[in-house]
Amino acid sequence: MDETAEMTVAYYISSPKWGGGEQYVFDLAAAVKESGEVKPVFLFPADSDRKMIARFQSIGDCPGYPYARKLFRFSVLASWRLAKLLERYEVDILHVNSRFAYFQAAMAKRMCRRPVRLVATQHLVRKASGNPLWRWTYRQIDTLVCVSGLVRKKYIPAGLESSFKQIEVIHNSVRIHSELVQNPDYTKPRIIFHGRICEEKGVIPMLCALEHIQDLPWQLDIAGEVAPEYKTRLEKALADSPVKDRIRFLGFRSDIRRMLSDYSIGVVPSVVQEAFSLTVLEDMAYGLATVSSNNGAVPEFVQDGCNGLLVTPDDTDALSDVLRSLIRNGNERKRLGEQAKKDFQEKYNYDQFIEKIKIIYRI
Numbered sequence: 001m002d003e004t005a006e007m008t009v010a011y012y013i014s015s016p017k018w019g020g021g022e023q024y025v026f027d028l029a030a031a032v033k034e035s036g037e038v039k040p041v042f043l044f045p046a047d048s049d050r051k052m053i054a055r056f057q058s059i060g061d062c063p064g065y066p067y068a069r070k071l072f073r074f075s076v077l078a079s080w081r082l083a084k085l086l087e088r089y090e091v092d093i094l095h096v097n098s099r100f101a102y103f104q105a106a107m108a109k110r111m112c113r114r115p116v117r118l119v120a121t122q123h124l125v126r127k128a129s130g131n132p133l134w135r136w137t138y139r140q141i142d143t144l145v146c147v148s149g150l151v152r153k154k155y156i157p158a159g160l161e162s163s164f165k166q167i168e169v170i171h172n173s174v175r176i177h178s179e180l181v182q183n184p185d186y187t188k189p190r191i192i193f194h195g196r197i198c199e200e201k202g203v204i205p206m207l208c209a210l211e212h213i214q215d216l217p218w219q220l221d222i223a224g225e226v227a228p229e230y231k232t233r234l235e236k237a238l239a240d241s242p243v244k245d246r247i248r249f250l251g252f253r254s255d256i257r258r259m260l261s262d263y264s265i266g267v268v269p270s271v272v273q274e275a276f277s278l279t280v281l282e283d284m285a286y287g288l289a290t291v292s293s294n295n296g297a298v299p300e301f302v303q304d305g306c307n308g309l310l311v312t313p314d315d316t317d318a319l320s321d322v323l324r325s326l327i328r329n330g331n332e333r334k335r336l337g338e339q340a341k342k343d344f345q346e347k348y349n350y351d352q353f354i355e356k357i358k359i360i361y362r363i
Helices: 020-034 050-057 076-088 099-111 132-140 149-155 203-211 228-239 256-262 278-285 316-328 330-347 350-361
Strands: 007-012 038-043 093-096 117-122 143-146 167-169 190-194 219-223 247-251 265-268 289-293 309-311
Touching: 007 020, 007 076, 020 038, 020 050, 020 278, 020 350, 076 099, 093 099, 099 117, 099 132, 143 149, 143 350, 149 167, 190 256, 190 278, 203 219, 203 228, 203 316, 256 278, 265 278, 265 316, 278 289, 278 330, 289 316, 289 330, 309 316, 316 330
Parallel strands: 007 038, 007 093, 093 117, 117 143, 143 167, 190 219, 190 265, 219 247, 265 289, 289 309
Antiparallel strands: none
16 A cells, blocks of 8 residues: 555444443544544444444444444354455454454455455453464454553463464553643532443442441532443432432433533442543543542552542442542642643643554554
8 A cells, every 4th residue: 555545444343332442433533534644434233323323424434234243253244244345445454342353353354355454452351262263363463452451461361472463552542622621620529420330330339438428518420321230220229328419310421521620529439340441531631539449450540649549449438438538638639630630641641542553553
């Protein structure tokens, strides 16, 4: 390919609903498109949310591809159809963000009549399979991107690393528009949780922790979509809570980044290992004093007591103690929030992330 020509990157999106992975792809594709060097194409499951597809259509083509789902992960027919799409759109790079797409993408690469580089991003903390089929799949991946050191350590056990051509750890980032970043009012202990509302995120333990500090002035807003299997438990916990009148559910908010400066404390009390928390990074970018669980990759960029506070997951006493100290001390909220914002700008900003991805893309 002419090095001055525009490169086409196809992004395989396996989830039919908006989530952290979809935000990652949207921001990435928008940024590389704006550079004038990449034309993005998006492949969705057939039952994808129409509003989500419309967002992606604002920056690239979204051809119909009914096989972009877990059911077809080992389908040779689906791989052949994918190869045809890659040929039709003259794709140079296929970027997949789910392990369920790895085999299908690898097979499509081999079937395609044009050279296609395969980039895979691993977003989850789990161990890779080492059977012969998966080892063959790994060998087709030109670059595996792990979103944290923890992901690399957990995903690639000893003896499997040689199956990959190239492995890179590139910490996620969030794309922040500077005009939206305002200094929070640190005098008010307003708390925000935003993200998918499910058992893994520790929302109910957070409510229990807040019950221990109902003597203090605070307000909690929760933004996000409630997982169907979690809805009944959450409703019961809230109905029984003595602080329910101080908690607002905002639902899914596509404008969440416009809202963050209205808060001074961000809480991310996940009870499972987070591969990399975009929510924590967003809170840091907007200068919130951030409280997070310490059992995932968050300690790779949050230093306890320096630019945030870390607690043991599912420990409601520890979480309530940390929140009590923050709610009582506006100066501490300001110190932690300002340091978090400074660290984001200097170490984890989106420009640095994009430059690392461009190296992977060979732009």
